[in-house]
Amino acid sequence: MVESSQVVAKAVANKSDEEVEQSLYAKRQKIYVREVHGLFARLRAMGVLGLLGLFYIIPWLNLDGHQAVLFDLPARKFYILNMVFWPQDFFYLALLLIVSALTLFFVTALAGRVWCGYACPQTVWTEAFLWIERKVEGSRQQQMKLDKGANSFRKIRIKATKHFLWAAFALFTGLTFVGYFSPMRELAVNFLSFNTGPWETFWIYFYGFATYGNAGWLREQVCLYMCPYARFQSAMFDKDTMIISFDESRGLPKGPRKKSVDKVAAGLGDCIDCTICVQVCPTGIDIRNGLQYQCIGCAACIDACDDVMDKMGYDRGLIRYTTEHSLMGKHTHILRPRVIVYALILFGITVSAFYSILTRTPIAMDVIRDRNSLYRETNEGLIENVYIIKLLNMDKQDHSYTLTAAGIPDLILKKDTDKIVVKSGEVVELPVRVQVDAYDLKQRSSEISFTLTAIGNDDLSVVEEARFLGPAY
Amino acid sequence: MSMSDIPIIQRVVAILWPSFIVAGIATVLFTTAFDPANISIFADYGISRLGSYTICFFLFWLFGAVTSTATCYFLKPCDAVNKRKSSGDSGSVKE
Numbered sequence: 001m002v003e004s005s006q007v008v009a010k011a012v013a014n015k016s017d018e019e020v021e022q023s024l025y026a027k028r029q030k031i032y033v034r035e036v037h038g039l040f041a042r043l044r045a046m047g048v049l050g051l052l053g054l055f056y057i058i059p060w061l062n063l064d065g066h067q068a069v070l071f072d073l074p075a076r077k078f079y080i081l082n083m084v085f086w087p088q089d090f091f092y093l094a095l096l097l098i099v100s101a102l103t104l105f106f107v108t109a110l111a112g113r114v115w116c117g118y119a120c121p122q123t124v125w126t127e128a129f130l131w132i133e134r135k136v137e138g139s140r141q142q143q144m145k146l147d148k149g150a151n152s153f154r155k156i157r158i159k160a161t162k163h164f165l166w167a168a169f170a171l172f173t174g175l176t177f178v179g180y181f182s183p184m185r186e187l188a189v190n191f192l193s194f195n196t197g198p199w200e201t202f203w204i205y206f207y208g209f210a211t212y213g214n215a216g217w218l219r220e221q222v223c224l225y226m227c228p229y230a231r232f233q234s235a236m237f238d239k240d241t242m243i244i245s246f247d248e249s250r251g252l253p254k255g256p257r258k259k260s261v262d263k264v265a266a267g268l269g270d271c272i273d274c275t276i277c278v279q280v281c282p283t284g285i286d287i288r289n290g291l292q293y294q295c296i297g298c299a300a301c302i303d304a305c306d307d308v309m310d311k312m313g314y315d316r317g318l319i320r321y322t323t324e325h326s327l328m329g330k331h332t333h334i335l336r337p338r339v340i341v342y343a344l345i346l347f348g349i350t351v352s353a354f355y356s357i358l359t360r361t362p363i364a365m366d367v368i369r370d371r372n373s374l375y376r377e378t379n380e381g382l383i384e385n386v387y388i389i390k391l392l393n394m395d396k397q398d399h400s401y402t403l404t405a406a407g408i409p410d411l412i413l414k415k416d417t418d419k420i421v422v423k424s425g426e427v428v429e430l431p432v433r434v435q436v437d438a439y440d441l442k443q444r445s446s447e448i449s450f451t452l453t454a455i456g457n458d459d460l461s462v463v464e465e466a467r468f469l470g471p472a473y
Numbered sequence: 474m475s476m477s478d479i480p481i482i483q484r485v486v487a488i489l490w491p492s493f494i495v496a497g498i499a500t501v502l503f504t505t506a507f508d509p510a511n512i513s514i515f516a517d518y519g520i521s522r523l524g525s526y527t528i529c530f531f532l533f534w535l536f537g538a539v540t541s542t543a544t545c546y547f548l549k550p551c552d553a554v555n556k557r558k559s560s561g562d563s564g565s566v567k568e
């Protein structure tokens with residue numbers, strides 16, 4: 001880590017002191033990212049556009065008369081396409097999160113930090129903010145000149161425009177974010193007429209502010225100091241993982257030269273030490289010093305260096321996607337134990353997650369013992385316990401159910417109704433009494449079970465355990 | 474390595490950020506298990522569910538941040554504590 005911070009220091013050493021930005025955080029030299037063109041820049045732009053597009057469009061899509069993806073927090077229901085999840089389904093959502101995490105591990109083992117470079121929200125929004133910055137302030141040189149120059153009307157106007165655009169974009173992002181939790185169409189109308197509820201308003205601005213801060217100001221510092229994945233991703237790396245690397249055997253010794261100079265005769269490698277690869281790096285490192293944890297794998301340096309190689313008439317790929325093994329001249333193994341193990345675990349959990357979600361029983365039953373009394377003796381001399389049965393019909397149709405109880409011989413279940421009707425998405429609370437003969441009780445607390453079955457559909461059935469309390473024997 | 478080698482941003486982040494993540498997880502777990510509509514402090518003041526989630530989140534964040542701050546504070550090397558005392562305390566005997 002110490003070495004790599006020196007690297008950053010070296011990379012920016014030739015900048016003057018005025019560029020040292022004094023801001024709310026530590027003295028940090030602002031990294032002016034040079035624009036880059038090329039294959040990977042295009043891929044990244046596609047990733048950014050695609051993901052941002054999805055993010056901003058999804059809340060507007062409707063399905064079956066409801067928002068297709070809506071985490072309806074006020075109503076405690078999550079709509080994901082044609083599925084509805086309830087707090088009782090928490091387990092499934094946890095499973096889906098585990099599947100996502102495992103997918104990330106698997107991809108990391110195979111292809112390194114492609115997530116960071118192309119898909120991470122931090123990268124995606126930073127790219128969008130950089131794009132706005134470039135449109136308003138111009139190229140890297142123009143930005144540096146502007147920041148160095150004295151405060152003038154022009155400078156203030158340009159800065160104000162940039163921050164206004166950033167803030168507007170961030171606010172729209174905040175609005176969209178809240179649209180995942182509160183119906184988007186209503187929210188947008190309310191927002192435009194300044195009628196959003198106090199908490200919604202708060203979250204719109206809070207998320208908007210976070211976007212503005214993270215993508216506009218903090219940028220690479222989020223990756224360096226805040227991202228847990230950046231810190232532990234190397235644990236998933238091995239010598240066959242795809243990384244972005246400078247080919248030392250080809251590039252060194254580095255040094256400037258004219259295009260006409262014969263590099264072999266001059267005793268030089270392919271690297272002309274133009275430092276373009278450092279200028280395009282969003283985290284401000286020098287990839288020529290080897291793999292560093294600051295490298296987010298964005299491949300900007302590949303595009304940049306390929307361009308230089310083309311101009312010099314050298315082969316492309318001085319900086320390229322490769323693996324440690326192939327850099328050492330060995331064979332790269334794609335199918336290796338680590339990858340196979342990750343793949344198997346991932347496959348197993350994904351299949352079981354989807355299977356359990358698709359076959360989940362859309363009823364939830366809670367049995368709550370009446371807390372006021374342990375038990376009661378009836379006029380007939382039976383021992384009675386009282387329970388509240390709480391039913392939630394998570395299906396899309398209404399259902400009628402029958403309730404039975406078992407666990408103690410000759411148990412009697414007393415309830416007001418034989419047919420319990422619960423509408424789709426509704427909760428019904430039903431008090432029931434269970435009576436048994438004290439003679440049949442073997443201990444103070446016995447286990448009984450309630451079974452709820454939908455009438456006309458025996459597959460739709462749940463069992464819930466409860467305790468029956470009686471006198472000491 | 475002393476604490477001052479670590480950039481301020483990294484220290485601020487070390488306090489606010491882990492507590493933020495933990496607060497998010499804690500809020501999800503807590504509000505999944507207990508519906509705020511059934512919790513009397515929220516219900517009595519007529520705070521909506523969205524409001525209750527928000528309050529839960531910020532309370533958890535505050536607790537987490539306090540814990541992280543204490544952790545960072547106690548991480549200070551013993552020598553650093555000595556040094557500050559001898560330089561800040563004008564009445565102390567100096568060698």
Ligand code: SF4
Binds near residue numbers: 246251273288308319
């Ligand atoms: S862009 Fe390529 S040639 Fe230029 S300094 Fe970087 S590695 Fe060397």
Ligand code: SF4
Binds near residue numbers: 297
């Ligand atoms: S070293 Fe290259 S791939 Fe890594 S972050 Fe910098 S520009 Fe991107």
